Amino acid sequence: MNGFSTRAIHAGQDPDPTTGSVIPPIYATSTYAQDGVGGTRGGYEYSRTANPTRTALAECLAALEGGRHGFAFASGMAATDTLLRVALRPGDHLLIPHDAYGGTFRLVDKVLTRWGLSYDPVDLADLDAARAAVRPNTRMIWCETPTNPLLGIADVAGLADLARTAGARLVVDNTFASPYLQTPLALGADVVLHSTTKYVGGHSDVVGGALVTDDEELAQGLAFTQNTVGSVPGPFDAWLTLRGAKTLAVRMERHCDNAERVAAALVGHRKVTRVLYPGLAEHPGHEVAAKQMRRFGGMVSFQVGTSADDDTEALRVCGATRLFTLAESLGGVESLIEHPGRMTHASTAGSPLQVPANLVRLSVGIEDAEDLIEDLLAALD
Incomplete structure (x- = not known):
């Protein structure tokens, strides 16, 4: 086999x-x-x-x-x-x-x-x-x-x-x-x-x-x-x-398809200061990821607002989506959004591993990509 x-x-x-x-x-x-x-x-x-x-x-x-x-x-x-x-x-x-x-x-x-x-x-x-x-x-x-x-x-x-x-x-x-x-x-x-x-x-x-x-x-x-x-x-x-x-293989293909489109939609948005996705050519690990991975995955993170120390805009975006559910965890068929600094990575606060306050993490699901992008852009605006 x-x-x-x-x-x-x-x-x-x-x-x-x-x-x-x-x-x-x-x-x-x-x-x-x-x-x-x-x-x-x-x-x-x-x-x-x-x-x-x-x-x-x-x-x-x-x-x-x-x-x-x-x-x-x-x-x-x-x-x-x-x-x-x-x-x-x-x-x-x-x-x-x-x-x-x-x-x-x-x-x-x-x-x-x-x-x-x-x-x-x-x-x-x-x-x-x-x-x-x-x-x-x-x-x-x-x-x-x-x-x-x-x-x-x-x-x-x-x-x-x-x-x-x-x-x-x-x-x-x-x-x-x-x-x-x-x-x-x-x-x-x-x-x-x-x-x-x-x-x-x-x-x-x-x-x-x-x-x-x-x-x-x-x-x-x-x-x-x-x-x-x-x-x-x-x-x-x-x-x-x-x-x-x-069904892992068929799901991962759709996760990757959607994540690539979501990342592309976030790049250049006036409120997004940085998009973190290995599939982007400007990602510092892009070449290594392309060498050792089949595709680039379904996870996308991005930073919003003018300061990495200010979580105001990130928290607002996390609370404004309708299709992206505000929840911890990842990898499910449904799309999730979360604020790592207040949620999954709160334990790193004050340590060398503390994450930027303006960071938002997405687990991009297998819904229709157009709907997910519309939801995110509406939340950002």
Whole structure:
């Protein structure tokens, strides 16, 4: 199964051997009958450890990312926490993007530093800056590309070489791109992370996370720790996410089509001072994105008003749209608008990762592009 959509529809999803059900069943069970002590059927004994619906999702996600080992989690942050617990130890150092997702920053800065972890934020688009930030105890480079919410682009292959030289692992949060647009393992990354809540699920109706890796030792540690701490999705959540993954390719094409048109409509608007979208030729990461991504994604950010420190106009625009719903999250079929400084990235306030006050982030959905552009332009005016 080489084609992306073929894998999305079939990987881990053979017809049920008992009934012939084309769609994997929702195995709503906590435990499994054993044929004698230790005589499990298919290795299933307790659903915190394993559940067939979750197994189907994990196998599908691994196939989409081109990896050998996939894990489905209760949320993207549960996946993040589990990976950091397994891959790092007290005294270790990691690099994070200088514009990392607020939830990742909060976990690292407010929780894991108390565990003895140290970190530095760095512009990972600048390989020289990243190289200069590496310490003797650096054990991980945590990369987002594109980043949330500034749509920065990092060279995954370049960071992979840097990580190997430093004796560190490269983790790529691939949430904004989705596995349809970008496969970091093929570029040298050690682990790929997703908030499957976003594009993989794609319908704003389920929360989940995922990790995919080719590293056998790391995979064993992830399986043990996930089972130990219980950071697993329920079978219905796994089923919803798996259903969403089936249409990921066709949805991402429409997301990209619409985002390109929205970005073009914003460029040059008298109230818009900057448009952040990797598909624009003037974006500093455009060439790298064109090299490592299939297309440029469905996320667009822009700045409005005369000052990066004044959120007045950004807040007004966020409250004035009618089709773009004011809400956190992203990646669903419906378009969303949000103010990162007051919403998703409020935890970065006062830190080196604080986002501009006049920044607006769009998750461009799959509605008719003309309607979305009309809605935005009306809100701006």
